Amino acid sequence: MTPEAPEDFDDIDRALITALQDDGRLGYAELGQLVGLTAGGARKRVKRLEEGGIIQIVGVTDPLRLGYQSMAMVGVVATGDLEELAATISEIENVIYVVLTGGRYDLLVEVIAADHDALFDIVNRQLRSIPGVHRAETFTYYGIKTHRFGWGTN
Numbered sequence: 001m002t003p004e005a006p007e008d009f010d011d012i013d014r015a016l017i018t019a020l021q022d023d024g025r026l027g028y029a030e031l032g033q034l035v036g037l038t039a040g041g042a043r044k045r046v047k048r049l050e051e052g053g054i055i056q057i058v059g060v061t062d063p064l065r066l067g068y069q070s071m072a073m074v075g076v077v078a079t080g081d082l083e084e085l086a087a088t089i090s091e092i093e094n095v096i097y098v099v100l101t102g103g104r105y106d107l108l109v110e111v112i113a114a115d116h117d118a119l120f121d122i123v124n125r126q127l128r129s130i131p132g133v134h135r136a137e138t139f140t141y142y143g144i145k146t147h148r149f150g151w152g153t154n
Helices: 011-022 028-035 039-051 082-090 116-127
Strands: 069-079 093-102 107-111 134-142
Touching: 011 028, 011 039, 028 039, 069 082, 069 116, 082 093, 082 107, 107 116, 116 134
Parallel strands: none
Antiparallel strands: 069 107, 069 134, 093 107
16 A cells, blocks of 8 residues: 555655755756756656656645634544545645545544634534544644654655
Protein backbone atom coordinates (compact mmCIF):
# COMPACT_ATOMS: atom_id res chain seq x y z
CA MET A 1 0.00 0.00 0.00
CA THR A 2 3.01 2.31 0.52
CA PRO A 3 4.17 3.80 -2.77
CA GLU A 4 7.83 3.33 -3.55
CA ALA A 5 10.19 6.02 -4.75
CA PRO A 6 10.76 5.94 -8.50
CA GLU A 7 13.83 3.99 -9.63
CA ASP A 8 15.54 7.20 -10.75
CA PHE A 9 15.09 8.81 -7.30
CA ASP A 10 18.63 9.73 -6.25
CA ASP A 11 20.76 11.76 -3.85
CA ILE A 12 20.01 15.00 -5.75
CA ASP A 13 16.27 14.40 -5.29
CA ARG A 14 16.85 13.74 -1.60
CA ALA A 15 18.87 16.94 -1.24
CA LEU A 16 16.17 18.96 -3.03
CA ILE A 17 13.48 17.52 -0.77
CA THR A 18 15.52 18.23 2.35
CA ALA A 19 16.14 21.83 1.25
CA LEU A 20 12.45 22.38 0.44
CA GLN A 21 11.36 20.88 3.75
CA ASP A 22 13.55 23.46 5.44
CA ASP A 23 12.40 26.36 3.24
CA GLY A 24 9.70 25.77 0.62
CA ARG A 25 10.27 29.28 -0.77
CA LEU A 26 13.75 28.58 -2.14
CA GLY A 27 14.09 29.56 -5.78
CA TYR A 28 15.28 27.19 -8.47
CA ALA A 29 18.61 29.04 -8.76
CA GLU A 30 19.24 28.56 -5.03
CA LEU A 31 18.18 24.93 -5.18
CA GLY A 32 20.40 24.35 -8.19
CA GLN A 33 23.40 25.82 -6.37
CA LEU A 34 22.76 23.55 -3.39
CA VAL A 35 22.76 20.39 -5.50
CA GLY A 36 25.07 21.28 -8.40
CA LEU A 37 22.44 21.87 -11.09
CA THR A 38 21.35 24.82 -13.17
CA ALA A 39 18.15 26.59 -12.17
CA GLY A 40 16.42 24.83 -15.10
CA GLY A 41 17.75 21.46 -13.98
CA ALA A 42 16.52 22.03 -10.43
CA ARG A 43 13.13 23.12 -11.77
CA LYS A 44 12.80 19.92 -13.84
CA ARG A 45 13.69 17.79 -10.84
CA VAL A 46 11.24 19.57 -8.53
CA LYS A 47 8.44 19.36 -11.12
CA ARG A 48 9.09 15.62 -11.55
CA LEU A 49 8.91 15.15 -7.77
CA GLU A 50 5.64 17.12 -7.66
CA GLU A 51 4.11 15.23 -10.58
CA GLY A 52 5.15 11.94 -8.98
CA GLY A 53 3.30 12.85 -5.79
CA ILE A 54 6.51 12.77 -3.76
CA ILE A 55 6.36 16.43 -2.74
CA GLN A 56 3.70 19.07 -2.49
CA ILE A 57 4.76 22.64 -1.88
CA VAL A 58 2.25 24.51 0.27
CA GLY A 59 2.09 27.16 2.95
CA VAL A 60 1.53 25.42 6.28
CA THR A 61 -0.77 27.11 8.76
CA ASP A 62 -1.75 26.56 12.37
CA PRO A 63 -5.58 26.49 12.37
CA LEU A 64 -5.71 27.52 16.03
CA ARG A 65 -3.79 30.72 15.20
CA LEU A 66 -6.07 31.44 12.22
CA GLY A 67 -9.17 31.79 14.37
CA TYR A 68 -10.38 28.20 14.49
CA GLN A 69 -11.04 27.65 18.16
CA SER A 70 -11.52 23.91 18.10
CA MET A 71 -9.51 21.09 16.62
CA ALA A 72 -9.67 17.34 17.24
CA MET A 73 -8.50 13.93 16.13
CA VAL A 74 -11.36 11.48 15.75
CA GLY A 75 -10.71 7.75 15.95
CA VAL A 76 -13.21 5.91 13.76
CA VAL A 77 -14.18 2.26 14.07
CA ALA A 78 -15.66 1.28 10.72
CA THR A 79 -17.62 -1.36 8.91
CA GLY A 80 -17.27 -2.02 5.22
CA ASP A 81 -14.64 -0.78 2.78
CA LEU A 82 -12.15 1.52 4.53
CA GLU A 83 -10.92 3.24 1.38
CA GLU A 84 -14.47 4.14 0.34
CA LEU A 85 -15.26 5.39 3.83
CA ALA A 86 -12.03 7.42 3.95
CA ALA A 87 -12.90 9.02 0.60
CA THR A 88 -16.40 9.92 1.82
CA ILE A 89 -15.10 11.37 5.09
CA SER A 90 -12.49 13.37 3.17
CA GLU A 91 -15.32 15.24 1.45
CA ILE A 92 -16.37 16.89 4.73
CA GLU A 93 -15.14 20.48 4.44
CA ASN A 94 -13.59 20.73 7.91
CA VAL A 95 -11.77 17.40 7.69
CA ILE A 96 -8.11 18.17 7.04
CA TYR A 97 -6.45 14.76 7.46
CA VAL A 98 -7.60 11.15 7.06
CA VAL A 99 -5.37 8.14 7.72
CA LEU A 100 -6.12 4.43 7.41
CA THR A 101 -4.71 2.72 10.50
CA GLY A 102 -4.32 -0.60 12.19
CA GLY A 103 -5.20 -1.22 15.81
CA ARG A 104 -8.05 0.13 17.89
CA TYR A 105 -9.28 2.52 15.16
CA ASP A 106 -9.65 1.93 11.44
CA LEU A 107 -9.29 5.61 10.56
CA LEU A 108 -7.90 8.72 12.22
CA VAL A 109 -9.65 11.88 11.12
CA GLU A 110 -8.37 15.38 11.96
CA VAL A 111 -11.03 18.08 12.12
CA ILE A 112 -10.93 21.87 12.52
CA ALA A 113 -13.92 23.97 13.59
CA ALA A 114 -14.82 27.55 14.39
CA ASP A 115 -15.78 26.64 17.96
CA HIS A 116 -16.84 23.71 20.15
CA ASP A 117 -20.44 23.79 18.93
CA ALA A 118 -19.27 23.59 15.33
CA LEU A 119 -16.95 20.70 16.20
CA PHE A 120 -19.84 18.85 17.83
CA ASP A 121 -21.95 19.42 14.71
CA ILE A 122 -19.22 18.08 12.40
CA VAL A 123 -18.62 14.96 14.49
CA ASN A 124 -22.20 14.25 15.53
CA ARG A 125 -24.22 15.21 12.45
CA GLN A 126 -21.77 14.85 9.58
CA LEU A 127 -19.19 12.23 10.48
CA ARG A 128 -21.28 9.85 12.59
CA SER A 129 -24.13 9.86 10.06
CA ILE A 130 -21.99 8.39 7.28
CA PRO A 131 -22.84 4.72 6.58
CA GLY A 132 -19.89 2.62 7.67
CA VAL A 133 -18.98 4.73 10.71
CA HIS A 134 -19.64 2.30 13.53
CA ARG A 135 -18.12 4.37 16.33
CA ALA A 136 -16.22 7.66 16.61
CA GLU A 137 -14.12 8.77 19.57
CA THR A 138 -13.09 12.42 19.70
CA PHE A 139 -9.77 13.68 21.10
CA THR A 140 -10.02 17.46 21.40
CA TYR A 141 -6.79 19.45 21.05
CA TYR A 142 -5.85 22.04 23.65
CA GLY A 143 -2.88 23.22 21.60
CA ILE A 144 -0.25 22.07 19.11
CA LYS A 145 3.26 21.68 20.51
CA THR A 146 5.03 19.88 17.66
CA HIS A 147 4.16 19.99 13.97
CA ARG A 148 7.06 18.69 11.86
CA PHE A 149 7.30 18.75 8.10
CA GLY A 150 10.94 17.84 7.67
CA TRP A 151 12.28 14.32 8.08
CA GLY A 152 14.81 12.07 6.44
CA THR A 153 14.43 10.93 2.86
CA ASN A 154 16.21 7.57 3.26
